[in-house]
Amino acid sequence: MVTFLRKKGISLSLKEYVITALSYMALGLFSSLIIGLIIKTIGEQLVTIDMSTIGSYMIDMGSFAMDAKIMGGAIGVAIAYGLKAPPLVLFSALFAGAFGAELGGPAGSYVATLFATEFGKLVYQTTRIDIIITPFVTIFIGFVTGSLIGKPIDSFMTGFGHIINWATEQQPFIMGIIVAVLMGWALTAPISSVAIALMLGLDGLAAGAATIGCSAQMIGFAVSSYRDNGIGGLLAQGLGTSMLQVANIIKNPLIILPPTIAGAVLAPFATIVFQLTNNPSGAGMGTSGLVGQMMTFESMGFSWHILWLIIGLHIIAPAIISLIFSEWFIKKGWIKPGDMKIMYQ
Structure with a gap:
């Protein structure tokens, strides 16, 4: 049986x-919901400065990309591609993901696509009418899974997310720290903080704390590792992802402490002092493409006050705190030169 399954991928x-x-x-989400929200946000800002024609087009464009079925289809194709699905399964996964998203949101799309893709791979090239059987099975399994499992899982995930949102409102100090640290680690780890934030529906102060934690990881590693990686590493981590440090963290786990401390220190300032909020689309992004910052504006509105808070709490403060602790760790011998060197190949 194991040999057969491996043969089927x-x-x-x-x-x-x-x-x-x-x-x-996460790539599917980037290609639909998140980019759609960015386009829509830009369009809304253009409307406010008397560029209503272009702004309206961008709002319509962004709204279409954010549609649940479009998002689900993008998730379906992305996951199927990641699981190395053959062409017929890959294309049919679009429908499975769309069904799942329509019935159960991002979590429903995720579950429906997983089952649909694996069952599709199971029947692929087993009959002479493969061009009919494979897409039929993939779509059918996706629909059934989305109907039976997707909705309950989505309800559980969003319910759990509501608890986190509520708990952060009630206990902004401790919950802000917990959310910032855990979401920051999720961003740096080889999993998707974006997908987690969206499936949980992190919003309000909890999303604001998550953005702090994720930004601290990215900016913290970018600045702390500048000696090892130069300007290229600064930009790759500061605007790309701190996931580039995963291999180095495995070798020396202590290197993750400076950005983690920065996130933990700054989270209460965001949740208690300045009450920075965000939405599910920006909560797990950090400074990647500055999406977390754009979504903060989307959540709180644009003003010079908010702009300076974002620059201070998302960029400058994490950089300073992380650099202070990383340099101290270097003096203590806990971090050595080259420990944060990124190997791109």
């Missing part, structure tokens, strides 16, 4: 279904 691996699938799910 089915690994039954937790790594594949969690790490790989969530990572590719």
